[in-house]
Amino acid sequence: MRHHDRARRGAAAPRRAAAGGLAALAAAVLARPRIVVAQEAFPSRPIRIVVPFAAGGIADSYARVLGKAAGERLGQPFVVENKPGAGTTIGTEAVVRAKPDGYTLLVGSAPLVTNPGLLEKLPYDAMRDLAPVIRISAQGFLVSVHEKQPYRTFGELVEAARKAEVPYASPGNGTLMHLVGQLMNVEYGTRLVHVAYRGSAPAVQDVSAGQVGVLIDPISTTLPAIRQGRLRALATTNPTRLPALPEVPTVRELGFPKLEAVPFSGILAPAGTPPEVIATLNRAFNEAMRQPDVRETIEVKLQSPLIGGTAEDWGRFLQAETERWVPLIKRLGIKAE
Numbered sequence: 001m002r003h004h005d006r007a008r009r010g011a012a013a014p015r016r017a018a019a020g021g022l023a024a025l026a027a028a029v030l031a032r033p034r035i036v037v038a039q040e041a042f043p044s045r046p047i048r049i050v051v052p053f054a055a056g057g058i059a060d061s062y063a064r065v066l067g068k069a070a071g072e073r074l075g076q077p078f079v080v081e082n083k084p085g086a087g088t089t090i091g092t093e094a095v096v097r098a099k100p101d102g103y104t105l106l107v108g109s110a111p112l113v114t115n116p117g118l119l120e121k122l123p124y125d126a127m128r129d130l131a132p133v134i135r136i137s138a139q140g141f142l143v144s145v146h147e148k149q150p151y152r153t154f155g156e157l158v159e160a161a162r163k164a165e166v167p168y169a170s171p172g173n174g175t176l177m178h179l180v181g182q183l184m185n186v187e188y189g190t191r192l193v194h195v196a197y198r199g200s201a202p203a204v205q206d207v208s209a210g211q212v213g214v215l216i217d218p219i220s221t222t223l224p225a226i227r228q229g230r231l232r233a234l235a236t237t238n239p240t241r242l243p244a245l246p247e248v249p250t251v252r253e254l255g256f257p258k259l260e261a262v263p264f265s266g267i268l269a270p271a272g273t274p275p276e277v278i279a280t281l282n283r284a285f286n287e288a289m290r291q292p293d294v295r296e297t298i299e300v301k302l303q304s305p306l307i308g309g310t311a312e313d314w315g316r317f318l319q320a321e322t323e324r325w326v327p328l329i330k331r332l333g334i335k336a337e
Contacts, residue, residue, distance in 0.1 A: 042102055042277050043076040049105045049267075052091025054084045058220065058302060059107045062136050062265055065297050069288035074280070087111055087174075087336050089122065096124040100272035102281060105133065109265040110176045113321040117329030118174045118336040127322060131273050132315035134285045135266040137304040140238030141180060142222050142248070144215045144231040146207055154235035154254050157214065161190035168192045168214035169207050171200040173337045177216040179325060180237060180261050182332055187258045196337070207231065218263050219244060220303040237261045244303055264321075266307075266314050282311050 049063045060082060067078030083091035088111040098104035112126045124130075143154060151157040160166060161184075170177035173196040181192045195212050197203035200221040207215040208230040215222065215231065219242055225231040226245070233248045237259050241250060251259040267285060269278065288294055289306045298304050
């Protein structure tokens with residue numbers, strides 16, 4: 001028995017030594033100084049804003065004015081890069097494929113919610129592949145007529161368009177301005193016939209010259225002609241009256257609530273951008289929008305009321321607009337040109 005006890009004690013000794021050695025090793029590891037990898041503060045370099053339109057337009061102005069103000073708050077410049085073409089898909093795809101680190105942003109607008117209906121194939125799904133940051137603005141549409149047209153009120157235009165075809169101009173096929181006229185036909189039994197132009201400038205010019213009787217376009221492009229007396233504004237599709245034209249009623253006031261529609265824009269990032277980065281950007285843009293010189297440029301000169309708010313608000317708005325316009329586009333068989 002004593003021999004076996006000595007054997008057991010002899011076998012246990014190496015195990016205790018090994019255990020002691022592991023404990024000592026663990027203690028030594030824990031005692032070592034911890035190496036902490038510092039996370040790079042955001043932002044630490046310039047931020048790129050992709051505008052999927054040519055330079056000089058309203059989206060370009062938003063990017064430059066707000067980018068400058070937000071950059072001052074974040075301590076890094078915002079660099080605007082114009083990538084027009086293919087109905088905004090070129091610029092949008094560039095952002096979708098960028099690294100989701102907050103250093104590449106997109107100025108998004110109505111094509112985000114209309115292209116899924118207009119284009120058979122898109123290289124991305126905007127609702128899935130982009131993360132909302134902040135809504136910038138909502139600018140009201142005006143329904144206007146040439147000064148010599150007989151329609152003195154929006155109701156008179158509706159009644160005339162129910163009895164016969166009435167041509168109306170918009171800045172392009174598949175634009176929200178085009179769709180508002182088609183929505184009017186669907187919801188209120190009118191017979192508006194679309195005349196597509198390549199941009200607002202030629203549309204305003206032709207309606208002002210009497211080539212087409214009716215125009216649906218944003219206030220920013222039609223206000224000069226209205227103030228000159230060449231166009232007469234009958235209604236706005238904005239939810240509220242426009243400060244620059246307080247005498248012009250809304251379609252809701254006039255009994256046509258389903259025609260409410262606004263052109264809109266906002267900032268987005270690639271999906272997967274960290275929430276804390278989205279929050280930092282959202283805060284900087286909200287602060288920029290409260291700056292007096294920014295408000296003067298965008299709200300007064302561009303006639304675009306600033307919205308701001310949370311990233312979640314902007315995301316919900318985009319989802320609702322997609323669900324509103326895509327079914328109409330598909331129902332009417334509208335395609336991009």
